[in-house]
Amino acid sequence: MKKLLFASLLVAASTLAHAAGEAITVYKDANCGCCAEWIEHLRESGYKIKAINSDDMAAVKKRLGVPDKLESCHTGVVDASGQVMEGHVPAAAVAKLIATPTVRGVAVPGMPANSPGMGKMDGNLVTVDFSGKQFSKN
Numbered sequence: 001m002k003k004l005l006f007a008s009l010l011v012a013a014s015t016l017a018h019a020a021g022e023a024i025t026v027y028k029d030a031n032c033g034c035c036a037e038w039i040e041h042l043r044e045s046g047y048k049i050k051a052i053n054s055d056d057m058a059a060v061k062k063r064l065g066v067p068d069k070l071e072s073c074h075t076g077v078v079d080a081s082g083q084v085m086e087g088h089v090p091a092a093a094v095a096k097l098i099a100t101p102t103v104r105g106v107a108v109p110g111m112p113a114n115s116p117g118m119g120k121m122d123g124n125l126v127t128v129d130f131s132g133k134q135f136s137k138n
Contacts (some may be wrong), residue, residue, distance in 0.1 A: 021046055021047075021048070022047055022048070022078055022079070022080060022098055023047070023048040023049075023050065023078075023079040023080065024042065024047050024048070024049050024050070024076050024077065024078055024079065024085075024094075025049075025050045025051075025052060025076065025077050025079055026038075026039055026042075026049055026050070026051045026052065026074055026075070026076045026077075027052050027054045027057065027060045027074060027075045027076075027077075028051060028052070028053060028054065028057075028073070028074040028075075029053065029054065029055075029057060029073065029074075030053035030055075032073055032074065034073060034088070034111065034117040034118055035051075035073055035074040035117065036051075036117075037116070037117035037118075038074065038088050038116050038117030039051055039117075040117075041090070041091060041116035041117060042076075042091055042094065042116075044091075045091035045094075045095075047091070047094070050079075057073075057074075057075070060075055061075055061086070064077060064084050064105075065084065065104070065105065065130070066084060066086045066105065066107070066130075067107075067130055067132075069109065069132070070086055070087075070107035070109045070128065070130065070132070071086060071087075071107075071109065072086050072087025072088065072107065072108060072109060072110060072111060073087065073111060074086075074087065076089070076094075078094075078097070078098055081098065081101060083097055083098065083101070083103065083104060083105060083106075084104065084105035084106075084130075085097065085105065085106055085107070086105065086106070086107035086108070086109075087107050087108040087109060087110070087111070087115070088108045088111065088112065088115035088116050088117050088118055088125075089106055089107065089108050089116075089127050090108075090115065090116050090121065090125060090127065090136075090138040091116070092136065092138050093106060093127040093135060093136040093138060096135070096136055097135070103129050103130075103135065104129075104130055105129065105130040106127050106128065106129050106130070106135045106136075107127065107128055107129075107130065108125065108126075108127050108128075109128070112125060121138060123137070123138065124137065125137065125138050
């Protein structure tokens with residue numbers, strides 16, 4: 001049993017380590033401070049971020065297929081897979097997204113205070129997939 005647990009931990013660690021090196025393009029409003037804080041959260045977790053300021057975030061979200069009810073202030077795209085992150089998705093959920101190629105996108109709708117870039121995470125932040133089902137809780 002211990003060997004199985006150890007093997008599972010190794011697989012999880014290698015998945016997270018691989019995911020952390022991924023390149024992500026983030027579309028954001030030039031005047032948004034929380035977007036910059038979220039970008040820094042991802043960079044601190046090892047992601048390579050290219051930030052693009054946009055004057056028409058609604059068009060970006062529509063082009064990337066972000067459901068209206070899940071919108072937030074910025075949108076990220078994993079360059080290699082095209083998977084989408086909407087809003088203040090924590091780095092751990094980004095890693096899980098990258099490790100789950102069948103999931104097209106995830107979101108933290110709105111701007112919750114317990115999310116990266118908005119405030120201190122408390123372990124109760126829910127990230128949902130684009131169908132609205134819970135994807136992770138951080």
